Amino acid sequence: MLLSTGEDVLDRLGIRKVNSGACAGDWIPVPSGGELISSNPSGESPLAAVRMAGEDDYEQVAANAWETFQRWRLLPAPKRGEIIRQIGDELRRNKDDLGRLVALENGKILAEGRGEVQEMIDIADFAVGLSRQLYGLSMQSERPGHRMYEQWHPLGVCGVISAFNFPVAVWSWNALIAAVCGDTVVWKPSSQTPLTAIAVQNICNRVLEANGWKGVFSVVIGRGSTVGERMLEDRRMAVISATGSCAMGYRVAEVVGRRLGKTILELGGNNAVIVMDDADPELVVRAVLFGAVGTAGQRCTSIRRLLLQKGIAREIERRLVRAYGQIRIGDPLDPATLMGPLINQAAVDEMMSGLDEIRRQGGEILYGGRRLSRPGYFVEPVLARAQPSMPVLQREIFAPILYLMEFDQLDQAIAWHNDVPQGLGSAMFTSSLRSAETFLSARGSDCGIANINIGTSGAEIGGAFGGEKDTGGGREAGSDAWKSYMRRQTVTVNWSGELPLAQGIAFEL
Ligand code: UN1
Numbered sequence: 001m002l003l004s005t006g007e008d009v010l011d012r013l014g015i016r017k018v019n020s021g022a023c024a025g026d027w028i029p030v031p032s033g034g035e036l037i038s039s040n041p042s043g044e045s046p047l048a049a050v051r052m053a054g055e056d057d058y059e060q061v062a063a064n065a066w067e068t069f070q071r072w073r074l075l076p077a078p079k080r081g082e083i084i085r086q087i088g089d090e091l092r093r094n095k096d097d098l099g100r101l102v103a104l105e106n107g108k109i110l111a112e113g114r115g116e117v118q119e120m121i122d123i124a125d126f127a128v129g130l131s132r133q134l135y136g137l138s139m140q141s142e143r144p145g146h147r148m149y150e151q152w153h154p155l156g157v158c159g160v161i162s163a164f165n166f167p168v169a170v171w172s173w174n175a176l177i178a179a180v181c182g183d184t185v186v187w188k189p190s191s192q193t194p195l196t197a198i199a200v201q202n203i204c205n206r207v208l209e210a211n212g213w214k215g216v217f218s219v220v221i222g223r224g225s226t227v228g229e230r231m232l233e234d235r236r237m238a239v240i241s242a243t244g245s246c247a248m249g250y251r252v253a254e255v256v257g258r259r260l261g262k263t264i265l266e267l268g269g270n271n272a273v274i275v276m277d278d279a280d281p282e283l284v285v286r287a288v289l290f291g292a293v294g295t296a297g298q299r300c301t302s303i304r305r306l307l308l309q310k311g312i313a314r315e316i317e318r319r320l321v322r323a324y325g326q327i328r329i330g331d332p333l334d335p336a337t338l339m340g341p342l343i344n345q346a347a348v349d350e351m352m353s354g355l356d357e358i359r360r361q362g363g364e365i366l367y368g369g370r371r372l373s374r375p376g377y378f379v380e381p382v383l384a385r386a387q388p389s390m391p392v393l394q395r396e397i398f399a400p401i402l403y404l405m406e407f408d409q410l411d412q413a414i415a416w417h418n419d420v421p422q423g424l425g426s427a428m429f430t431s432s433l434r435s436a437e438t439f440l441s442a443r444g445s446d447c448g449i450a451n452i453n454i455g456t457s458g459a460e461i462g463g464a465f466g467g468e469k470d471t472g473g474g475r476e477a478g479s480d481a482w483k484s485y486m487r488r489q490t491v492t493v494n495w496s497g498e499l500p501l502a503q504g505i506a507f508e509l
Contacts, residue, residue, distance in 0.1 A: 038050060109338065268424075324383055329372060
């Protein structure tokens with residue numbers, strides 16, 4: 001059943017049995033980087049094959065993106081926005097198919113697959129508006145007859161490296177904003193999810209070609225060790241936006257930093273939620289369920305640590321164990337399913353060795369942790385009682401494991417909350433204004449995202465998305481994140497006919 005549904009969708013999205021993995025305006029017919037098979041993590045047959053890009057194909061893609069940039073940067077921003085508007089429309093037309101392909105190739109449930117495409121549509125709308133609002137400030141000059149202001153120019157080619165867990169949305173946060181800013185974009189998607197990238201490229205190609213702008217968006221599917229490294233070293237890539245593990249981010253920062261290129265890093269999270277005694281338990285359980293079990297715990301925003309105040313801890317624990325027992329695990333395309341498979345065997349192994357570590361360090365598994373005996377990478381989500389001192393808590397295990405801990409006082413909870421290397425998302429559940437504002441104050445959460453009475457995952461695109469510490473410091477999507485894709489130019493115009501110097505300096509013969 002899965003396969004037949006899959007084949008129709010693949011066909012409509014322009015995916016063949018064997019696909020080119022490199023597009024430089026046009027798809028390169030036979031890229032040289034060897035074959036990659038994309039399989040369905042739900043355990044059905046392989047979906048399709050991709051011929052990966054080799055270094056020569058990368059060169060062709062990068063050269064084309066650079067050449068296209070020379071012209072694209074001169075097109076007025078609102079006209080660039082009009083093309084992004086059309087891409088948004090095309091995404092609307094393909095929302096169901098693309099959402100289904102995301103579910104097929106990544107294993108997230110259909111509702112989340114569609115949600116991801118909706119996120120692309122939302123950012124397209126945002127980018128269209130932004131294309132008329134790339135504002136600079138004007139300043140008061142200290143010199144008479146002088147005008148000072150700043151303006152924003154396109155930066156160059158933007159390299160986007162994306163992860164398997166949000167195979168299409170994260171590209172769009174970067175690419176659609178970068179494009180209205182006047183940059184061209186080269187995308188290196190995860191090798192776990194090449195088909196969704198090819199489908200998105202096909203959607204973009206239709207719009208770009210109709211407008212005479214082939215090559216604004218391009219894609220290279222290839223190995224990190226070859227294509228990825230070339231991209232990091234490539235000076236034409238003025239900014240590299242990378243999403244993935246902290247280890248990957250350190251490498252990106254090092255190589256791009258060596259050439260003083262810009263980076264936008266969105267790396268691991270280790271997100272905690274603090275639940276105060278005065279919280280609404282119903283709200284907590286619903287939010288935690290979505291945040292910890294959604295996308296099978298494979299979001300960088302997933303809830304990993306739950307800090308419960310003593311008076312409410314038992315009740316939340318009881319309710320969660322009951323709720324976890326009712327989670328339907330299975331075929332992501334079945335509307336009744338709440339949790340699909342993990343992405344691959346390595347993810348299952350990482351989860352299982354994480355569970356061993358939790359037990360060894362004195363944690364107690366309250367629920368779950370078995371692998372389901374059926375094809376595919378299906379596991380039960382886990383609730384584990386933990387102590388804040390357990391070393392395993394310092395690390396992001398990319399799987400549905402939720403640690404429960406008990407605390408007395410808010411200050412203690414905030415200290416535990418911040419005592420991890422990562423700093424992406426955070427939340428508190430409370431009905432107390434004082435607790436909420438303490439959490440949001442400078443002595444509260446140290447994360448890039450802080451929420452009250454909602455979970456850590458499922459952010460809207462309108463805000464700037466990203467985090468501090470080992471999460472990498474980058475910001476993508478809404479607010480003024482667009483500034484990372486442009487260069488700022490400070491301008492002083494002297495219309496006075498005199499030459500007064502700043503700081504009152506006299507310098508005359
Ligand atoms: C990610 O997991 O890399 O806030 C991104 C969220 C989504 C994006 C997650 N909008 O959960």
